[in-house]
Amino acid sequence: MNPFADDVCAGPFGVEENRSVPGLNVDILGQLTSTIDERQSSAGRAGGQPLLLLTAPRAGYGKTHLLGRLAAAAGGQVVLVPLAFRLEDEIGISAVAVRGLESMARADTPREGWTRLREACAGVCAMLVRRLIESGTLPCANPEQALRVLNGDPVEVFDLNGSARLIGEWVRRFEAQLRKPMTEQAMKRVPAIPAALESWVDAMLNHALDGGMSKMAVLRTLAADESNEGPVTWLRLLGLWRPVVLLVDHLDAYYRNPEAGLRIASLLLDMSEMDGVHVVLSLNQDVWQATFGHHLPSAMEDRLTASQMLLRGIGETEAALLLRMRLQQARVPADDVREFTSFMDVKRYFLGRPLGSVSARAFLRHAAKQWEFFQQTLASPLAPASISPQAMMPEPDEAGVVPLLTETIPADEPPPGEVTIFDSATTAQMKLMAEGLAEPERALPQENEAPLPATNGTHGTHLPPPSEAKVAVMASHDAEPAPQAQFSPSSAGAFENLREMLGKLRQPSVPAPSADDNSTHVVAKRLAGVMSAAAPALAAHPAMPAPAFVAAAAPAAVSAVATVPVHAERDALLGRYEALRLQMSAEADSLPLDYTKLAELIRLAGKRFPLVRFSEHELPGMTGRYVMCWSLQGLEIVFGLANFADSSYWRTLAGFAAGRLAEQGANAADAAPKLKIATFKTEREQPSWAILQHSTAFPDELRAHVDAIHLDPLSVAALYAMQRIIKESESGSLQATPAQVMSVLARELDFFWKRVTRAG
Numbered sequence: 001m002n003p004f005a006d007d008v009c010a011g012p013f014g015v016e017e018n019r020s021v022p023g024l025n026v027d028i029l030g031q032l033t034s035t036i037d038e039r040q041s042s043a044g045r046a047g048g049q050p051l052l053l054l055t056a057p058r059a060g061y062g063k064t065h066l067l068g069r070l071a072a073a074a075g076g077q078v079v080l081v082p083l084a085f086r087l088e089d090e091i092g093i094s095a096v097a098v099r100g101l102e103s104m105a106r107a108d109t110p111r112e113g114w115t116r117l118r119e120a121c122a123g124v125c126a127m128l129v130r131r132l133i134e135s136g137t138l139p140c141a142n143p144e145q146a147l148r149v150l151n152g153d154p155v156e157v158f159d160l161n162g163s164a165r166l167i168g169e170w171v172r173r174f175e176a177q178l179r180k181p182m183t184e185q186a187m188k189r190v191p192a193i194p195a196a197l198e199s200w201v202d203a204m205l206n207h208a209l210d211g212g213m214s215k216m217a218v219l220r221t222l223a224a225d226e227s228n229e230g231p232v233t234w235l236r237l238l239g240l241w242r243p244v245v246l247l248v249d250h251l252d253a254y255y256r257n258p259e260a261g262l263r264i265a266s267l268l269l270d271m272s273e274m275d276g277v278h279v280v281l282s283l284n285q286d287v288w289q290a291t292f293g294h295h296l297p298s299a300m301e302d303r304l305t306a307s308q309m310l311l312r313g314i315g316e317t318e319a320a321l322l323l324r325m326r327l328q329q330a331r332v333p334a335d336d337v338r339e340f341t342s343f344m345d346v347k348r349y350f351l352g353r354p355l356g357s358v359s360a361r362a363f364l365r366h367a368a369k370q371w372e373f374f375q376q377t378l379a380s381p382l383a384p385a386s387i388s389p390q391a392m393m394p395e396p397d398e399a400g401v402v403p404l405l406t407e408t409i410p411a412d413e414p415p416p417g418e419v420t421i422f423d424s425a426t427t428a429q430m431k432l433m434a435e436g437l438a439e440p441e442r443a444l445p446q447e448n449e450a451p452l453p454a455t456n457g458t459h460g461t462h463l464p465p466p467s468e469a470k471v472a473v474m475a476s477h478d479a480e481p482a483p484q485a486q487f488s489p490s491s492a493g494a495f496e497n498l499r500e501m502l503g504k505l506r507q508p509s510v511p512a513p514s515a516d517d518n519s520t521h522v523v524a525k526r527l528a529g530v531m532s533a534a535a536p537a538l539a540a541h542p543a544m545p546a547p548a549f550v551a552a553a554a555p556a557a558v559s560a561v562a563t564v565p566v567h568a569e570r571d572a573l574l575g576r577y578e579a580l581r582l583q584m585s586a587e588a589d590s591l592p593l594d595y596t597k598l599a600e601l602i603r604l605a606g607k608r609f610p611l612v613r614f615s616e617h618e619l620p621g622m623t624g625r626y627v628m629c630w631s632l633q634g635l636e637i638v639f640g641l642a643n644f645a646d647s648s649y650w651r652t653l654a655g656f657a658a659g660r661l662a663e664q665g666a667n668a669a670d671a672a673p674k675l676k677i678a679t680f681k682t683e684r685e686q687p688s689w690a691i692l693q694h695s696t697a698f699p700d701e702l703r704a705h706v707d708a709i710h711l712d713p714l715s716v717a718a719l720y721a722m723q724r725i726i727k728e729s730e731s732g733s734l735q736a737t738p739a740q741v742m743s744v745l746a747r748e749l750d751f752f753w754k755r756v757t758r759a760g
Contacts, residue, residue, distance in 0.1 A: 001330065002368050002371050002372065003326040003327055003329065003330035003332065003371065004326055004364045004365070004367040004368035004371055005368055006364075007060075007360075007361045007364040007365055007368070008361070009062070009064040009065040009068065010064075011064065011068070011082060011103070011107065012064060012065075012067040012068035012070070012071050012080060012082055012247060012249075013068065013071065013080070013082070013107035013108075013116060014068065014107070015065055015068025015069055015071065015072055016072060017069060017072045017073065019325070019329065020065070020069055021314075021318045021321050021322050021325065022321075023315075023317065023318050023321070024062065024314060024318045024322075024360065025062065025066055025311055025312065028054070028066065028309050028311060029066060029069055029070060029073060031309060032052065032054075032066075032070050032280070032309070033070065033073050033074065035052060035307065036074075036078065036243070036245060036278055050272065050303065050306040050307045051268055051269060051272045051279045051280075051281055051303065051304060051306075051307065052278070052279065052280045052281070052307045052309070053281050053283070053304055053305055053307060053308040053309065054066070054067075054280060054281065054282045054283070054308075054309050054311065055282075055283050055284070055285055055288055055308060055309070055310050055311065056282075056283075056284050056285065056310070056311040057284070057285050057311070057313070057359075058284050058285065058286065058359065059252075059284055059359075059361070060359035060360060060361030060362055061311045061312075061313060061359045061360065061361075062311065062359075062360045062361075063249065063282045063284075063311060064249055064282070065360075066311065067080075067082075067247050067249065067280065067282060070245075070280075074245075076153075076242075077242060077243075078242050078243045078244070078245045078278075079120055079123075079238050079239075079241065079242045079243070079244050079245065080116075080245050080247060081100040081103070081104065081235075081238070081244060081245065081246050081247065082100070082103040082104075082107075082247045082249065083096055083099050083100050083103065083246055083247060083248045083249070084099060084103070084248075084249060084250040084251075085099065085250075085251065085253075085254075085264070086099070086253075087253050087254075091260060091263040091264055091267060092226070092267065093226065093231040093232060093267065093271070094223065094224050094225075094226045094230070094231045096231060096235075096246070096267070096271065097223035097224070097230065097231035097234045097235065098220060098223050098224050098231075100223075100234075100246070101117060101216070101219055101220055101223050101234070102220070104116040104117035104120065105117040105213075105216050109155070111155050111159060113159075113211060114155055114159070114211070115211070117207070117216060117219070118207055118208060118211045119154065119155055120238055120241065121204040121205070121207045121208040121219075122154035122155060122157065122158045122208035123154040123241040123242065124204055124208075124237050124238065124240055124241045125154070125158070125171075125182070125201075125204060125205050125208045126150045126154040126157055126158075126241075127150075127240055127241050128182040128185045128186060128201070128240075129150055129167075129171060129178070129182065130146075130147055130150040130151060131185045132178075132181055132182065132185060133146055133147060133150070134147065135185075137181055137185075138178075138181065146167060149164045149167055150167065152164070154208070157171075158171075158208045158209060168209075171209075172209055175205060175209070178205075179198075179201065179202055179205065180198075182201050182205070183197060183198045183201045186200075186201055186237065186240070189240055190233065190236045190237060190240065191236075192229060192232075192233045192236070193228050193229060193233075195228075196222070196225075196228040196229065196230060196233060197233060199222060200222055200230075200233055200234065200237060201237075203215065203218045203219050203222060204219070204237070206218070207219060219234075222234070232274075235271075235274065235277055236274070236275075236276070239274075239275065239276030239277065243276050243277075243278060244276055244277045244278065245278045245280060246268075246271065246277060246278065246279045246280065247280050247282065248264075248268060248279065248280065248281045248282065249282040251264070251283060251287055251291070252284070252287055254287070254291050255286070255287055255290055255291060256290045256291065257291055258291060258292075258295035260291070261291035261292045261295055261296070262295065262296060262300075265292060265296055265300055265304060266300070268281060269300065269303055269304070281304070292304065312356035313355075313356040313357050313358045313359050313360075314358050314359065314360045314363055315350075315355070315356070315358075316346060316347060316350040319346050319349070319350065319358070319363050320341075320346045322360070322363070322364075323341065323344060323346060323367060324337065324341070326364075326367075327340065327341075339374075340370075340371065340374050343370065343374050344367060344370050344374075345687075349363075349366065369645070373645075373688075373691040373695070374691075376691065376694075376695040376696065377691060377694045377695065569736075570744050573725070573736060573740075573741060573744045573745060574744070574745070574748075576725055576728075576734065577721055577722070577725055577745055577748060578721075580720075580721035580724050580725055581717050581718055581720075581721035582717075583721075584716075584717040584720040584721050584724070585713065585714070585717045587717075587720065588713045588714075588716035588717040588720060589713040589717075592682075592684050592685065593680060593681065593682050593684065593685055593711070593716065594720070595641040595642060595643070595680075597719065597720055597723040598641055598680060598719060598723075599628065599639075599641045600723050600726070600727075601719060601722055601723045601726070602628055602630075602639055602641075603616070603628055604726060604738060604742065605742065605746075605753070606628065606630050608738075608739060608742045609753075611632060611633070612630050612631070612632060613630070613631040613632075614628070614629070614630060614631075615628075615629045615631065616628050616629070617629065617656070619649075619652045619653065619656060620652060620655070620656065621652060622648075622649070622652055625649070627639065627640070627653060627656060628641075629660075630756075630757075632757060634674055635674045635675070635676070635757070635759055636660065636664065636674070636675045636676075637675075637676055637678050637756065637757070638653070638656070638657045638660065638675065638676070638677045638678070639677075639678050639679070640653050640677050640678065640679040641679065641680075643688070644681075644685060644688035644689050644691070644692040645688055645692075647692070647695065647697055650692060650697040650698075651697050653677065654677075654697055654698050654699060654702055657675065657677050657702060657705065658699060658701070658702055660675060661675045661702070661705070674759055675705055676705045676706070676707050676759070677702070677705055677706045677707065678707050678709060678756055679706070679707070679708050679709070680708070680709050680710075680711055681708050681709070681710055681711070682710070682711050682712070682713070682716060689708055693706075693708075707758075709755055709756065715751065715752065718748065718749060718752075719749065719752065722741075722745060722748070722749055725741055725745070726738050726741055726742070729741050
């Protein structure tokens with residue numbers, strides 16, 4: 001069984017202090033117990049005691065569990081009466097007595113056949129018999145011994161197998177003669193109607209001697225009789241034995257019911273005025289705000305909050321102790337305890353979380369899921385006998401493991417496993433035309449040359465002649481080499497690139513057109529808007545204050561509309577892309593990977609790239625969930641784009657890929673087909689990927705075909721920027737089509753396309 005599956009405390013009874021984390025809300029527990037002790041010692045003072053209000057930020061912070069620890073800490077010195085109103089109840093004192101009786105009747109004690117209700121009835125009866133002996137009304141051969149026994153555990157007196165059963169048997173034998181004297185003793189201390197009080201003493205004595213639901217039904221009828229002050233008499237009789245602590249919990253059903261909140265608050269404040277009765281109200285903050293709070297008169301709200309205590313969340317130390325305690329209670333072997341503790345990594349779970357923000361229930365549910373993953377890794381035949389997060393990481397030289405993105409390849413060697421588009425006979429000839437073949441279709445006119453038509457339809461290959469402008473640019477670069485810095489949102493080089501782009505726009509390489517020349521593309525006219533959109537992100541950078549940059553960039557962009565060359569259209573798209581990449585860097589660095597954005601980008605790229613045949617298939621048994629495939633020469637890529645914790649998705653995807661592999665193998669004429677499952681992860685997804693990798697989701701024959709591509713934050717920001725600029729072009733906010741965007745910016749993601757299409 002999962003040691004962390006039990007994450008809800010049903011009630012305060014049964015909570016054991018030795019099975020609880022000692023440091024969890026220990027200050028609140030101490031404050032509760034000391035407050036009750038102080039009030040009990042000052043019970044003779046005039047006036048009532050303030051109500052105790054226990055609040056938590058939300059459900060799961062351990063309110064009910066803390067009340068149970070309060071009962072355990074009291075050590076049998078108080079009578080706990082849990083109370084949970086029902087919607088059908090008429091809120092009043094009778095509902096308090098009836099629901100309190102029922103909750104005590106459902107709470108068992110360690111002694112078989114005994115409930116908390118029967119124990120309380122036995123305690124009241126033992127106290128009345130003791131009063132008779134003390135007053136001399138009841139003669140006794142050894143009064144000192146009888147008083148000592150009657151002052152102890154009443155269960156031992158009235159249980160047939162109890163250690164003090166002789167006194168209980170004597171009471172049972174003479175119960176008819178004892179009922180009237182016991183009632184007279186109760187009348188001296190409890191102001192009540194004599195007939196009603198006599199009925200209560202008879203019913204409580206019967207329940208203490210025999211128990212049973214029939215005797216409990218009599219008590220319930222008396223508690224509901226408000227005409228004879230039954231509810232108040234019940235609480236006052238309990239107070240003769242021990243102080244009564246009324247625990248009011250589970251008021252969530254009255255959410256946004258201010259009328260009920262007003263009645264409950266008024267009732268509980270009145271009950272806190274009763275001698276020997278202490279009221280503890282337990283609420284979540286949302287219920288307090290929506291049902292009580294400012295909906296009450298200010299004087300009543302002030303009385304409710306006079307003794308307010310706020311629960312806090314679990315800390316890293318308490319969480320680690322809770323983790324070990326649950327594992328020990330489940331009798332998990334010591335080796336598994338050490339491995340799961342390392343696997344769980346409590347310190348990493350609390351990293352970056354505000355102090356006190358993690359509830360005990362949230363942590364237990366997280367631990368329960370991690371335990372399931374841990375058990376899956378142990379059940380996997382490929383998993384080692386001892387598994388830790390470090391052991392799950394593949395070794396660099398391990399056979400069949402896809403290298404990470406950070407691995408480097410010597411410059412003099414071809415990339416291993418790169419897709420071979422042409423056969424060996426035509427490779428030499430194709431290398432001469434590689435530049436033209438590698439470029440996607442140009443959507444915008446290039447400098448000093450017209451756009452070239454496709455030679456083979458949608459997927460045609462373009463063979464442009466050498467451009468004189470390109471030769472001139474290459475010659476100028478050879479004369480004055482200037483290495484181009486890669487864009488980085490965290491460095492000043494990003495702004496240098498933008499300044500260089502604006503410099504090109506201010507100094508056109510072709511003569512300015514005449515005043516009546518209207519051939520300038522509309523994208524250039526939007527450059528000022530593009531730079532203005534980038535201004536908020538650029539303003540925060542210390543290298544370029546916002547006012548100076550915007551003042552310099554925007555007018556120059558506007559004035560350049562009349563003189564900008566045609567290639568400024570491409571520069572405008574690049575500028576917008578760089579600005580978006582800067583904006584996306586924060587999201588890429590702080591949030592989990594967004595597979596929806598990656599799916600949109602892969603879908604559009606698959607449809608636009610000339611050498612890729614794109615297809616999309618609905619996963620079997622998962623209506624509305626599709627898998628995308630790229631087919632290149634001799635290779636099919638199946639994209640897995642979902643959270644690694646979604647085991648049903650990955651099992652279905654693995655079955656789909658296995659079917660495709662078998663189908664291709666049956667249709668292959670000579671060479672064996674190649675297929676791989678491509679997915680993506682960052683540092684945040686690495687632990688869940690390690691769990692999935694060692695689970696049974698992938699069959700043994702398919703594991704070598706899985707390629708988990710690791711992305712760093714800069715790469716993720718680049719992908720997000722491309723997806724956003726495509727969405728802008730689709731919505732019309734950018735004067736360029738998605739095809740034009742892909743054509744101009746495809747090389748910006750060259751690292752991504754090469755990594756995706758790598759076969760090995």
